[in-house]
Amino acid sequence: MKKKKALNTYYIAVPREYDQFLALILVRDKNNKDIVPVRIQDNSVQAQYNATIYKVDLTHYVESNQEEQLIITETYFNRMSALPKKITIFEDQNVEIYDNPHFFSPYPTEKSQTTYKLASSPIFYTEEDATAKGGNIEYGPYRNDGAFTRSKIRLHFENTRPFPVFKNVTRVIEVSHWGNIAIEDFYKLANEGAELTGEYNKVDFNKYTQHTGKNSLKNLKAKLPYNSWGVYYKDEVGNISTSRAFRDSASNSVDMTIEPRFALLGGWKSNFYIGYNLPAKYTLFVEKADPTNYYLRQNSGLIFKGIMAEEFTIKVILPEGATEINYQFPFPLNEVSEEKSFSYFDFEGRPTFVFKIKNVVDYHDQTFTVNYKFSQNSIIREPLMILAIFAAVFI
Amino acid sequence: SFFFSSRRRHTRCSGVSWARRCVQETDLKELIKSNKVVPYQAPVASEEFESWALILLFIGFCLMMWFFIYQITYRKVERYLIKELTIGLLSALFLGSGTFFFLLSVGLYM
Numbered sequence: 001m002k003k004k005k006a007l008n009t010y011y012i013a014v015p016r017e018y019d020q021f022l023a024l025i026l027v028r029d030k031n032n033k034d035i036v037p038v039r040i041q042d043n044s045v046q047a048q049y050n051a052t053i054y055k056v057d058l059t060h061y062v063e064s065n066q067e068e069q070l071i072i073t074e075t076y077f078n079r080m081s082a083l084p085k086k087i088t089i090f091e092d093q094n095v096e097i098y099d100n101p102h103f104f105s106p107y108p109t110e111k112s113q114t115t116y117k118l119a120s121s122p123i124f125y126t127e128e129d130a131t132a133k134g135g136n137i138e139y140g141p142y143r144n145d146g147a148f149t150r151s152k153i154r155l156h157f158e159n160t161r162p163f164p165v166f167k168n169v170t171r172v173i174e175v176s177h178w179g180n181i182a183i184e185d186f187y188k189l190a191n192e193g194a195e196l197t198g199e200y201n202k203v204d205f206n207k208y209t210q211h212t213g214k215n216s217l218k219n220l221k222a223k224l225p226y227n228s229w230g231v232y233y234k235d236e237v238g239n240i241s242t243s244r245a246f247r248d249s250a251s252n253s254v255d256m257t258i259e260p261r262f263a264l265l266g267g268w269k270s271n272f273y274i275g276y277n278l279p280a281k282y283t284l285f286v287e288k289a290d291p292t293n294y295y296l297r298q299n300s301g302l303i304f305k306g307i308m309a310e311e312f313t314i315k316v317i318l319p320e321g322a323t324e325i326n327y328q329f330p331f332p333l334n335e336v337s338e339e340k341s342f343s344y345f346d347f348e349g350r351p352t353f354v355f356k357i358k359n360v361v362d363y364h365d366q367t368f369t370v371n372y373k374f375s376q377n378s379i380i381r382e383p384l385m386i387l388a389i390f391a392a393v394f395i
Numbered sequence: 396s397f398f399f400s401s402r403r404r405h406t407r408c409s410g411v412s413w414a415r416r417c418v419q420e421t422d423l424k425e426l427i428k429s430n431k432v433v434p435y436q437a438p439v440a441s442e443e444f445e446s447w448a449l450i451l452l453f454i455g456f457c458l459m460m461w462f463f464i465y466q467i468t469y470r471k472v473e474r475y476l477i478k479e480l481t482i483g484l485l486s487a488l489f490l491g492s493g494t495f496f497f498l499l500s501v502g503l504y505m
Binding site: 174176177178179180182230277279280281282284285286287288289294295297328343344345369376379382383384386387388389390391393394395 | 423426427430431432433434435436437438439440441462480483484486487488490491492494495499502504505
């Protein structure tokens with residue numbers, strides 16, 4: 001007779017057709033601890049059932065015949081597509097989504113129920129096993145599903161909001177030991193909602209009213225660190241003055257609202273820079289026992305909450321002469337590389353670390369640390385060079 | 396090559412190819428709480444940049460004026476090279492550091 005043993009591993013399956021749109025998957029157990037599952041390379045199961053399997057290492061063992069509660073959160077992008085793809089400036093945007101209402105899992109399921117929460121009653125929903133309660137469509141309860149149960153339902157509903165996406169975000173963090181960290185972000189913003197049919201007409205579209213271009217992107221809200229100073233918002237043309245910033249001690253941040261030069265209709269794009277400075281004493285730390293050992297702590301997420309970045313590149317430029325550089329991120333990175341940057345008075349260049357993360361969502365809004373050794377006396381090099389220039393004039 | 400100094404900084408070097416550097420295992424939050432690590436203080440506080448710039452540039456310009464007047468009022472044979480050099484270099488020192496602090500005070504950190 002087989003002895004039943006305790007388990008501390010759980011496997012999650014995601015249909016292959018949806019896995020390419022999966023930005024984040026998180027598992028929370030009854031102790032409220034977040035666990036990040038790891039994608040595994042089991043090719044036979046994945047090929048047979050057209051699924052991607054993720055492995056979860058639970059924090060404790062689950063004894064046989066015992067129940068365990070897990071909350072699995074999956075964040076997808078690009079699952080909703082505008083239908084109709086093109087609308088006039090006066091129409092409302094409608095989107096459709098396909099999904100599997102059964103619980104797709106490598107294990108059999110005794111009972112499952114899926115609820116789709118929409119803002120309002122949908123235009124269309126697949127009727128089979130469905131109960132509609134206003135904006136909430138319930139599918140199920142399904143009993144005794146086998147492993148990898150597949151089915152497809154379609155929802156078509158109204159969603160008049162813009163769909164902002166950052167195609168690329170690049171952040172450059174420059175550390176100066178004279179007491180300042182300079183940060184400049186470059187954003188490639190796109191509105192991936194329903195496009196405009198015909199031509200853009202300034203008579204019909206008035207960005208100050210609610211009646212036209214409801215799915216156009218008119219402004220964005222950002223939260224900068226509380227001690228930011230010298231904030232600017234510009235693009236290749238020049239400074240953009242339509243922005244407001246307010247240092248809010250209640251939310252411990254600088255709340256910034258930016259309005260691009262033009263409202264972005266569906267399919268339109270806009271690039272811009274946002275830069276700010278931080279006094280070094282809030283994010284740069286030095287070890288008491290070894291004053292040449294420095295720790296730089298920075299945010300690893302975007303200043304815009306609720307918007308996904310398809311690719312986020314963080315470049316940390318350390319002062320010339322920094323050595324033994326280590327880094328620590330709270331989540332895995334897609335790519336890490338090292339290069340040299342050249343700025344004022346540089347001979348060998350400043351060590352630069354480039355970190356790349358794909359599909360960045362609000363979960364990535366944490367902090368990362370870069371640790372390096374630097375001899376404080378080297379900072380005298382910059383004033384000495386100015387001195388040398390002046391001395392040459394006199395001699 | 397890996398920098399492996401686990402004795403002092405408790406680093407762990409991973410075998411994954413993209414993690415060429417060792418990952419810091421000691422959490423920065425704990426280091427800050429236990430006061431092993433303190434916020435960085437620059438040699439000159441940022442509030443004092445303008446004052447330093449003004450004073451240093453002022454002294455530098457005074458010395459520079461003295462240098463030029465010295466050059467003009469005395470004939471070549473009457474001037475002392477040592478005095479010229481010292482005033483020139485001193486003036487360069489003050490003007491140089493004054494310009495440096497001026498640049499820092501307007502936000503151009505090097």
